[in-house]
Amino acid sequence: KQEVTQIPAALSVPEGENLVLNCSFTDSAIYNLQWFRQDPGKGLTSLLLIQSSQREQTSGRLNASLDKSSGRSTLYIAASQPGDSATYLCAVISAGNMLTFGGGTRLMVKP
Amino acid sequence: DAGVIQSPRHEVTEMGQEVTLRCKPISGHDYLFWYRQTMMRGLELLIYFNNNVPIDDSGMPEDRFSAKMPNASFSTLKIQPSEPRDSAVYFCASSRGAGNEKLFFGSGTQLSVL
Numbered sequence: 025k026q027e028v029t030q031i032p033a034a035l036s037v038p039e040g041e042n043l044v045l046n047c048s049f050t051d052s053a054i055y056n057l058q059w060f061r062q063d064p065g066k067g068l069t070s071l072l073l074i075q076s077s078q079r080e081q082t083s084g085r086l087n088a089s090l091d092k093s094s095g096r097s098t099l100y101i102a103a104s105q106p107g108d109s110a111t112y113l114c115a116v117i118s119a120g121n122m123l124t125f126g127g128g129t130r131l132m133v134k135p
Numbered sequence: 136d137a138g139v140i141q142s143p144r145h146e147v148t149e150m151g152q153e154v155t156l157r158c159k160p161i162s163g164h165d166y167l168f169w170y171r172q173t174m175m176r177g178l179e180l181l182i183y184f185n186n187n188v189p190i191d192d193s194g195m196p197e198d199r200f201s202a203k204m205p206n207a208s209f210s211t212l213k214i215q216p217s218e219p220r221d222s223a224v225y226f227c228a229s230s231r232g233a234g235n236e237k238l239f240f241g242s243g244t245q246l247s248v249l
Contacts, residue, residue, distance in 0.1 A: 068238075
């Protein structure tokens with residue numbers, strides 16, 4: 025059974041810092057990995073999707089990398105802003121099209 | 136497109152009552168998913184449909200839960216009878232395909248069973 029872990033569970037940084045969020049998964053036989061953002065009381069918004077054959081994806085200040093063999097992904101946020109404060113979740117799709125979510129990292133960017 | 140639309144946004148009910156949650160996926164999306172989110176267990180997949188057909192319902196907690204998708208633009212998740220431990224945020228999500236397509240979530244239904 026696929027298990028997805030995110031470390032740290034919570035992170036507080038001053039505005040302007042570059043930061044890295046970590047995601048690990050136990051079964052490397054994945055189809056893709058997605059990073060989501062969730063604001064309080066809201067649904068999830070897909071940020072980046074990395075296909076299993078890809079190593080990274082970039083969108084603006086966000087860069088996600090994937091090392092399938094080691095079961096790891098990182099989300100890099102450059103020049104963090106208070107508006108980046110949210111919970112970030114990673115999820116992997118494995119056999120059977122099952123999307124398994126990590127527990128999330130709650131990010132607070134202080135002005 | 137308005138995105139995935141869920142109703143109601145909030146539902147408060149008493150134990151034993153029937154609860155029906157509704158979802159309208161994005162037009163053209165073939166896959167529809169129901170998730171439940173709690174502090175203790177995070178996001179859990181309950182059931183998903185492909186072209187209106189239930190594919191995997193192994194995440195449905197017990198027989199009190201049922202889901203239907205009578206057409207491509209509407210799905211329901213029903214809990215009968217409801218129990219306090221069913222209190223959670225229920226999300227509906229849809230995608231154009233499986234595997235390599237982004238998942239789009241609705242705003243969720245906050246369910247409180249007293």
